[in-house]
Amino acid sequence: MRDSLDDLRHDLQRRLHDIRSRAEALSPLDIHARMDAIRGEADRAGLHAMEGLARMSAQLALLPGCRVATRACLDHASDAIGAASPAERQAILAAVALRLN
Template sequence: MATDPLAKVRNEIGLRVAEIRDAGPRLSPLDLYARMDAIRQLAALNGLAVLEGLARHSTQLALLPGHRVAVQSCLEHVEEAFDSHTDGDRTTILAALAVRLH
């Protein structure tokens, strides 16, 4: 039986996303930034370029007005980004996010 080599990473990212969702409005923009950057770093260390791109974009949005809605919208695409592998996938996810936020 084959196991997912990224199962541990997927679990860790899932826990971090859950923490952000659970903390919700109690997190300051800087806390959101730091937590999303931690996800970005974890993605980068494990070669998850699409997830890294989404998390990088999320860190930027965390510091802008409307950050709570923007980051929550980004979190909705984490699973999709985790399973994506091409630059086109990253562009599609970021485009979908942009449409939703505007």
């Protein structure tokens, strides 16, 4: 089980890196779809912090100023993938919210 979770984390990191490297060229709908797919995988794996961050990022991608919001979310993605507790999830989402205000 541990290896499969590590494999999933590695896959999510790779997909997030791809989004980060291509964010300027992707449309808001593309970003939304990619982050929603990541959200679904994170949810199924029990990676609650990553699921919450991906949900927030997918929603923000459809709003004006999505480039700034997407960058803020992606900057915290590595922390979210490794987070194990609800408190860590809240701290990560709060950090993103602070950056956006």
